[in-house]
């Protein structure tokens with residue numbers, strides 16, 4: 001097995017610095033460069049582990065959606081606390097799994113031998129396809145295969161630079177991954193970056209390789225008409241999107257399919273599912289997912305919003321606490337039947 005870290009650039013210590021804001025730790029580099037505004041502390045790592053369990057249940061324990069039987073090399077863009085990457089590496093011990101993240105802070109202490117989690121690395125390129133697409137996907141799975149040479153980036157240099165920040169051009173060798181996963185990075189990808197981000201992913205894929213993308217549309221919904229604009233959950237959703245509107249496209253989950261198709265991918269398949277905020281559903285499976293998700297939502301409503309609301313919208317801390325407390329109550333209220341589109 002080759003060492004995928006060969007040739008990487010030594011980690012700049014500025015990536016390691018954190019700043020504490022309203023009691024949570026953030027990566028100073030991400031804040032300074034307006035990359036990502038989520039916390040990177042132990043609480044957030046725990047929440048991401050919990051959220052991963054929610055996803056596993058929602059995806060019927062499938063870590064990989066496309067029909068890949070013996071993957072040799074997989075890239076995870078924005079690995080977070082590493083739960084997905086670790087499980088994939090364990091499930092496919094003969095596969096090299098490489099994770100890239102702008103922040104190393106939530107990286108697990110112990111990882112399988114075939115997993116490399118790095119913050120400074122040369123990226124690779126590939127291309128994808130989708131088969132069939134539906135608008136308004138909650139969670140979008142992007143399956144892509146490399147099509148033909150015309151999708152490769154002609155004459156581009158893949159040397160120099162790093163792809164620790166996914167907003168920067170990937171420097172992995174072209175055609176080197178069987179699968180690229182990108183999950184919940186919308187709040188860290190610049191609004192205008194999406195087309196070139198997907199092109200970079202396509203470039204590092206092997207011919208016939210696949211892309212898998214998952215994003216939550218942070219707009220709490222209910223199908224029974226009981227959730228109004230006056231509800232705290234609706235206000236939280238609107239403010240969260242507004243707080244990052246100038247920088248990020250938090251609705252991108254609804255258009256991943258078209259982005260992939262535009263990038264030349266084929267066999268594009270998108271799927272929209274409901275992620276219940278608590279165990280309100282009469283459907284046993286959805287009720288179980290909602291019940292597990294309740295604790296994640298409780299933490300998420302504060303974690304994802306505390307920096308954007310208090311520092312970017314300048315909301316007083318006391319007002320933030322009231323809004324989050326009301327939103328949590330509503331999330332637990334079975335009559336509202338609230339869910340995130342995924």
Ligand SMILES: C[S@@+](CC[C@H](N)C(=O)[O-])C[C@H]1O[C@@H](n2cnc3c(N)ncnc32)[C@H](O)[C@@H]1O
Pocket residue numbers: 035036038048052077078079080081082083084100101102103106164165166167182183184185187188189
């Ligand atoms: C919400 S977490 C999701 C983590 C993981 N993908 C999962 O599904 O559990 C977002 C992660 O993406 C990373 N991230 C966000 N924007 C990034 C960027 N532009 N470049 C690299 N990593 C980024 C963050 O540091 C964080 O670890």
